[in-house]
Amino acid sequence: MGICGLGTVASGLVNIINRQSALLRDRADADLRLVHIGARRDNPVCDISPYRVSRDIFQVVDDPEVDIVIELIGGTTAAKELVERALHQGKHVITANKALIAEHGNALFALAESKGLALRFEAAVAGGIPIVKTLREGLAGNQIEGITGIINGTGNYILSEMASAGRSFDEVLKEAQALGYAEADPTFDIDGTDAAQKLVILASIAFGIPLAIDAPFKEGIDRVGADDLEYAQELGYRIKHLGIARIAGEKIDLRVHPTLIPEQKSIASIDGVLNAVQLEGDAVGEVLMTGAGAGAGPTASAVCADLIDLARSLGAGQNCAIPALGVPLAKLQARELLPREAVTTPWYLRIIASDKAGVMAEITQLLGEEGISIESLIQKAPERGETHVPIIILTDAAAGGAMQNAVLSITALDAIQGDIVALRVEDFEEHGS
């Protein structure tokens, strides 16, 4: 096999291979040999002296001794070219590249399937948690009804720190960058793109639908203020940035956004850089998996799982028994997405209103006009010298469209200051579809 790239994940993989080649060989029951590494520069955290090294990653792909290419360069341009070239040359591919799979998976899997080759991607979602294998194999007897995941460790770290220490978003983000949890450009972690890519992959396997990267509705963690985290806790909730995918009648509900969850749900207590994915199957009920969602060791662990799977298959004289997305591509069926306006959940609203009689009546009336009823309400006392007070409302289940209308009309009231924060609540009850 050959490895392309020598960043964090690749160095973790090389370290596993160096440390426990005998174990891997026993488990794969095959002579797994790393022969070639392609990397623009060396990485001081791992010893690559036993291996051939090229500065041009394509030399790894073209190496006739390499029959499994492990793509760990990231990005979607060179990586796509590299994976295509490997498949065209009849080589199996393992990748940790969520963006590549989410954006180009349909074409790449088709190419792999047409050639009877494996294209594996366990490491692309939730790091060390073997969630792809669990969905595709471990729960294959189930109609999967829902997936709820904390699948972006950086975002979860930021929200957890803000919630537990009452710190500001900017301050925690800077710290996360210093600790190496967040990239220098953290946009994709913060705006939900990273989580959306992972969710699309999971949804495809769970529901047998083609990868639909532009599909999910997404909102990032920057919509959540320290106040909201505090109010949510007062109400018995935690705010987590969730990826949610669920069957909604004939349609699929697919979305990524900050969400209030009841504090007694296990997933509400998953803090820090951990990832957690809750799967709901018609036979198995709820299964929750928790573990490290990123990092050299955990992600390399997932790459190794693919590698050993593949070696076991090859050893048994067979190319790839398990379809990449759980069913042969021809069996995937596109399904319409539930528009965000139709997605019905309870809501959390934070409204800053002037501290005058009659305002509350106006707000509740406007909600009522959209058919939205109030589950609970907190009005805070005004701070000294303030003329405005925060009003926190939990509503009963309401469709996104109705809530959007209500928020617009409430915002237009004279008594309202600034923007209204409206966050969905996931109480894990059915609210129709």
Add this chain to the structure above:
Amino acid sequence: MGICGLGTVASGLVNIINRQSALLRDRADADLRLVHIGARRDNPVCDISPYRVSRDIFQVVDDPEVDIVIELIGGTTAAKELVERALHQGKHVITANKALIAEHGNALFALAESKGLALRFEAAVAGGIPIVKTLREGLAGNQIEGITGIINGTGNYILSEMASAGRSFDEVLKEAQALGYAEADPTFDIDGTDAAQKLVILASIAFGIPLAIDAPFKEGIDRVGADDLEYAQELGYRIKHLGIARIAGEKIDLRVHPTLIPEQKSIASIDGVLNAVQLEGDAVGEVLMTGAGAGAGPTASAVCADLIDLARSLGAGQNCAIPALGVPLAKLQARELLPREAVTTPWYLRIIASDKAGVMAEITQLLGEEGISIESLIQKAPERGETHVPIIILTDAAAGGAMQNAVLSITALDAIQGDIVALRVEDFEEHGS
């Protein structure tokens, strides 16, 4: 395929097959056909009219149309004969029978391996949680260092109810029986046998050792009193009945007993009939899986996973790519077990002593003589009219042998009433080995 048995799990399986045959066919990419069910009597909760039914389960095995036998009769006598007969006839076997695998697995896997047949058992451990697959495949790149599991749902239900509602063991057990969580004869759930069988299976896969059913040290939940649950909570702990398997230097530490766990560990909050298994791998770190450990749907879900795996392999023209225990049997290496006397952990002690000056000094001196130091101590005030008071001690890490000696000599003091309760504390720190 044919199913032997038509109890809870089998009826769950038939219901899955009846409900979603198209889904299973797509995922297996093969024409999975249930042709024959063997059962002494029908089961009203599932429709078996589409299938051939025999009152003699061996007719299922002998049916030439059956090439996968699903053993769901339980027990170890007829089940062993049945599985052997199926393998001798060249048929793959799937079983949910933990006792069969734990007690006769070595011989049965050898038979299956010699014939190139699959003998799968995902449903044997932790019900619907795909823990066997996760250990054997999903984390195959890791040296597994430890497993900590709540793997007996009945026992966990009883302890959870006792802890949350302050109810007595006998009362909760009766309720568990009425609810169908506990068998009419609940001995194996209560004395730890059921958990020990499951732990032996997990340890074998995790550490590459032969199945060693007589090996683990086991204690049941009947050693825990309602008082202990309460005192543990005061100290910031929960009491769970755990299966623990871990690498201890050259040896393996394997045990099943009630354990105090810090309340902030996720596994401490797994209540009711849920199962949870925490895996510690050198690359991945901690992975926790939680889900239903028993029941028709969850267990049948696990059987389906084996079935689809097998069908995918057969469809790819190959008998069994994945060794039953993760490595070929010849690669399994027996390892010595750490004797319980050498297993070193902190301890919880509940001592009923007469409320007199000097008693505490005697107790602490006897502990000191065994080199056991005290981490914290609570002495309760005497109840009205009582001359004896409970003393609760948390110790620092101490070997089982030293603690046994200390408990014997403290029990022999005049001031001590009745038996001392000594429970291990699992604080997930290293205490040497």
